[in-house]
Amino acid sequence: MLSRNQAPRISRRTAARMLRGAPVTVPDALAGLFAAAVAPPRDGELAGERAAAEAFLAAGHRSTVPRARSRSMHRRLGRPVALKVAVAVAAIFTVGGVAAAAATGHLARPASGSSASTSAHPAPSASTDLPATSPPHGSSAAHHPSPSLVGQCRAYTARTTNHTVPPDDPAAAALITAAGGKTNVGTYCAALLKAFSASAGTGSSTGNSAPGRSAAGHEAGAHHPTGPPVTHPAGAPVTHPAGTPATHSTGPPRTHPNGAAPARGKH
Amino acid sequence: MLESVPKRGKSWAAETAADADVTAAIGQAQLGDEQAFSVLYRSVQPKLYRYLQVMVGQDAEDVASDAWLQIARDLRSFRGDEDGFHAWAATIARRRALDHLRHQRRRPVTTMPADWLPELPVGQDAAEAAIEVMSTDAALTLIASLPPNQAEAVVLSVVVGLDAKSAAVVLGKRPGAVRTAVYRGLRTLAQRVDKPV
Numbered sequence: 289m290l291s292r293n294q295a296p297r298i299s300r301r302t303a304a305r306m307l308r309g310a311p312v313t314v315p316d317a318l319a320g321l322f323a324a325a326v327a328p329p330r331d332g333e334l335a336g337e338r339a340a341a342e343a344f345l346a347a348g349h350r351s352t353v354p355r356a357r358s359r360s361m362h363r364r365l366g367r368p369v370a371l372k373v374a375v376a377v378a379a380i381f382t383v384g385g386v387a388a389a390a391a392t393g394h395l396a397r398p399a400s401g402s403s404a405s406t407s408a409h410p411a412p413s414a415s416t417d418l419p420a421t422s423p424p425h426g427s428s429a430a431h432h433p434s435p436s437l438v439g440q441c442r443a444y445t446a447r448t449t450n451h452t453v454p455p456d457d458p459a460a461a462a463l464i465t466a467a468g469g470k471t472n473v474g475t476y477c478a479a480l481l482k483a484f485s486a487s488a489g490t491g492s493s494t495g496n497s498a499p500g501r502s503a504a505g506h507e508a509g510a511h512h513p514t515g516p517p518v519t520h521p522a523g524a525p526v527t528h529p530a531g532t533p534a535t536h537s538t539g540p541p542r543t544h545p546n547g548a549a550p551a552r553g554k555h
Numbered sequence: 556m557l558e559s560v561p562k563r564g565k566s567w568a569a570e571t572a573a574d575a576d577v578t579a580a581i582g583q584a585q586l587g588d589e590q591a592f593s594v595l596y597r598s599v600q601p602k603l604y605r606y607l608q609v610m611v612g613q614d615a616e617d618v619a620s621d622a623w624l625q626i627a628r629d630l631r632s633f634r635g636d637e638d639g640f641h642a643w644a645a646t647i648a649r650r651r652a653l654d655h656l657r658h659q660r661r662r663p664v665t666t667m668p669a670d671w672l673p674e675l676p677v678g679q680d681a682a683e684a685a686i687e688v689m690s691t692d693a694a695l696t697l698i699a700s701l702p703p704n705q706a707e708a709v710v711l712s713v714v715v716g717l718d719a720k721s722a723a724v725v726l727g728k729r730p731g732a733v734r735t736a737v738y739r740g741l742r743t744l745a746q747r748v749d750k751p752v
Contacts, residue, residue, distance in 0.1 A: 298738070298741045298742050298745050300734075300738050302741075303734065303737050303738035303741055304719075304734055304738075306712060306713075306737070306741075307712050307718050307719040307722070307733070307734055307737060308718055308719070317745055317748035317749050318741065318744060318745050318748065320689050320748070321689060321694045321697060321698075321744060321748055322694075322713055323689075324689040324690055324691050324693065324694035325605065325691060325694040325695060325698065325710075325713055325714050326713070326714055327690075327691045328601075329597075329600075329601040330601075330691055332616065333600060333601050333604045334596070334597060334600055334601070335616070336600070336616065336619060336620050336623060337593065337596050337597070337600070339620055339623070340592075340596050340600075340620075340623040340624075340626075340627060341589060341592060341593060341596070343623060343624045343627035343628070344584070344589060344592045344627040344630070345589065346627075347627045347628045347630070
């Protein structure tokens, strides 16, 4: 046992054990440092998930994804439920389209209540019951519900505590278009996922579905359906004096001409 | 007083059930499963981000984005398990970081002054206070204050969770050199944490 007034030592053996992955015993001070260094993810650390997912899809994985996913979804939910989900999703997408127009602020709470599907909202749409019909607004092409968008929303809502959409991120374009605008993504995703989980009854993504604070409060129309104050599930007890890890507008990704296999980085 | 430390790099990972499936997720993602890719991202990204924070400071997010573009693009070519994936991803991240540094013509910067180790009470309770007080940023800043080769070796072993052999591959060194760098780095860190002033 080390005296506390003595500078803690770490032995070569301890370092070697650690490098083998064996549990090690280190002085308190280093234990604290290690614990802090591997603490749960901080704000912003997962902010690039959507961009990464888009890159994943863009890398040629897209062709296999929808079929595989829809098949497995059918297996899980069964056809009737899947159909209901599709209806609900179509309804919510309609609302999403309207949200763009409803920039004045009073976005009707979409999908409030248990039956997420039809008619409770003042959307100027008569077609909330057919998944195939397109919303009445212009950019309808992107409004076709897809598992990919649901997945994006799920990741967006559940995994990021900061819901700012990178303004110039091309990867987010589809989601932004579907939501009817950058500032609507949080609301849109919350509504979409709510409908999704309400219809499916799985409640898989319930806990984290609260839309977080979104971009700097300029989001007048963001009446979040759930609206509780944001709590960070990570619960990291630390403050981040370095601050501002988020709101970091990443420019268009650079491309790197060098080859595929990551050879050892010589430098 | 001594404290046992969980297996390197596994602290938060152990808490997420999804992480158990990382190896499976690699295969599924290679077949095009977007959700599996998401599992990979959430498992690996915090580690990569922190590694990059030690290397490039506040540009870690940008460099991580670059790295993920390549990871996504080249995923199909990867062969191996979870540990191998971490090493592979770290290698890509490192190359992006070195590119970045070459462009920026500067060596690692930290997001705050290296002597930022605030309000740690000096004396008897310093160690306990360090455990409670130290933030991830502070820990990474301390690591980044080491000589670059030691800093990289330490963060790869402690945060990314690589063993000496894997870290050696990432760094392009011999495992023995990595062990020595980690040892020296940890020794210095222990002294600095103990005497934060």
